[in-house]
Amino acid sequence: MKIRIEKASCVGNARCAAVAPQLFPLDDDGYIAVSEIDVPPGQEQLARRGARACPERIIVVEEDAPDGTP
Amino acid sequence: MTQARPLSPAVARPAHVTDAVTYDFDMFADEAYVKNPHDRILDLHKNAPPVFWTPRNGGHWMLLSHKANFDASRDVETFSSEVIPQAQVQAMLAQRPPGSPHFPQPWPINIDPPLHTMHRAPLQKAFSPKAIMALKDSIRELAGELIDAMKPAGTAEFVSAVAEPLPVQVFLKMFGLPVERQQEYRQVVKEHMESISVSDPRAVMMRMLKITAIMRDTLLDRKENPKDDIISMLWQTEIDGKPMGMDEMENFCVVLFAAGLDTVVNGISLGARHLADHPELQRELRADPTLISAATEEMLRRYTFTVPPRRVNKDTEFHGVTMKAGDKVMLFLPGADLDSREYANPEQYQLKRETVHIAFGAGPHRCLGSHLARVELNVVYEEMLARLPEFRLASDKEVRYHGGHVVGPDELWLSWN
Numbered sequence: 306m307k308i309r310i311e312k313a314s315c316v317g318n319a320r321c322a323a324v325a326p327q328l329f330p331l332d333d334d335g336y337i338a339v340s341e342i343d344v345p346p347g348q349e350q351l352a353r354r355g356a357r358a359c360p361e362r363i364i365v366v367e368e369d370a371p372d373g374t375p
Numbered sequence: 376m377t378q379a380r381p382l383s384p385a386v387a388r389p390a391h392v393t394d395a396v397t398y399d400f401d402m403f404a405d406e407a408y409v410k411n412p413h414d415r416i417l418d419l420h421k422n423a424p425p426v427f428w429t430p431r432n433g434g435h436w437m438l439l440s441h442k443a444n445f446d447a448s449r450d451v452e453t454f455s456s457e458v459i460p461q462a463q464v465q466a467m468l469a470q471r472p473p474g475s476p477h478f479p480q481p482w483p484i485n486i487d488p489p490l491h492t493m494h495r496a497p498l499q500k501a502f503s504p505k506a507i508m509a510l511k512d513s514i515r516e517l518a519g520e521l522i523d524a525m526k527p528a529g530t531a532e533f534v535s536a537v538a539e540p541l542p543v544q545v546f547l548k549m550f551g552l553p554v555e556r557q558q559e560y561r562q563v564v565k566e567h568m569e570s571i572s573v574s575d576p577r578a579v580m581m582r583m584l585k586i587t588a589i590m591r592d593t594l595l596d597r598k599e600n601p602k603d604d605i606i607s608m609l610w611q612t613e614i615d616g617k618p619m620g621m622d623e624m625e626n627f628c629v630v631l632f633a634a635g636l637d638t639v640v641n642g643i644s645l646g647a648r649h650l651a652d653h654p655e656l657q658r659e660l661r662a663d664p665t666l667i668s669a670a671t672e673e674m675l676r677r678y679t680f681t682v683p684p685r686r687v688n689k690d691t692e693f694h695g696v697t698m699k700a701g702d703k704v705m706l707f708l709p710g711a712d713l714d715s716r717e718y719a720n721p722e723q724y725q726l727k728r729e730t731v732h733i734a735f736g737a738g739p740h741r742c743l744g745s746h747l748a749r750v751e752l753n754v755v756y757e758e759m760l761a762r763l764p765e766f767r768l769a770s771d772k773e774v775r776y777h778g779g780h781v782v783g784p785d786e787l788w789l790s791w792n
Contacts, residue, residue, distance in 0.1 A: 316738060316739055317499065317503075317741060318741060318745065319504045320731070323504075331503075331504065331505075333500055333503060333505070334496075334499035334503050335502075336499075354729070357729060357731065358731055359731070360731055360733050360735075360737055360741075361737060361738075
């Protein structure tokens, strides 16, 4: 599973990191530091919750295909 | 405390506003609104258009729906934060006699990108989640002291006992103001709070000048003798590659004062009121304090309290209405977070709701102090629940509210004896 973030539209709510600090790294100003995240197996649910927590709605989850291929 | 405010006179409707999108609502003085603000908002959702124009307070648009607030907040080119255009402000300032003192303005709250981006940058780190986390213990200590101090009486007016002094003390600590100046500062805060629903621009200007006068010595001192506070940190930053100047520092002081105090006071009080009215929620949170941060988020949604103003920058068709350049617009965020198109049963406080709200706004003007506010809110509720027995609204005292740009209780009497 992958997460894509419209990084330029991040306004620093940091709600994603409040849900999953390891998955969503922030810079020193509290804005998202990356625009793409490979979600480690087992953390999909956390990643989805982190994405849903964004008030700006700029975090998109790309689910793996049903046969397991990324 | 504030007096009941009469309805402002209704102005004539401009030609581009239709009857169908007009609804008479005075955001400062509507009788039902100041009696119970958030109940009245639920009623607005049933009776007013999702974007409406009201003839009160000079005539302005109200964005009621979640989507309208979200879209307008993020479209900074159409919806300007420069309620008075900066060009006009600068022209006015240029007419003052030479050698006039710097006139502090609450930048970056009332300016648009790219100037906004430039002037917000130095503040970001000081208010980042990491920087605020470092303050959490001292905030908890302050909250604990205030709650313990009111506890023995068995009853207290919560706004003046806790909600107001806590953020002020945190602010003074962050700024490193010397103790002897703190009393003067509190006096200005008090004047500010008492005039919260009166918008006299002259009085606002005088207060801004007072704030910078109180802070001037500290500002100058920290430039030479940096300490572990925000002022020292800001001196070491740059704006657009240029070293920080005294004028910018004064602007920062007034913006943090104007945006950072009454807002959180009202947020804390609205949440405390809900807790006092819901002993079953108190029991649930006392049994499992890890639920408090989710409880705080749902409080922020259910009782969103700020109404930031905007100015339409160019003629636009927005959510089915025609707006003209120069129109005034209110981002009615308390309405956005009670919109049934966005939240099922918005009137219900649901601890289990996975709450995502825009109580701190959306777009680049997202509340700079949101991380600090969240810590203050969480810590106050945690300490109240830990230190006080079950508390309730004092039965003989009615909760009184004010409307305006920051909505909340004037007075909130709680009892636990």
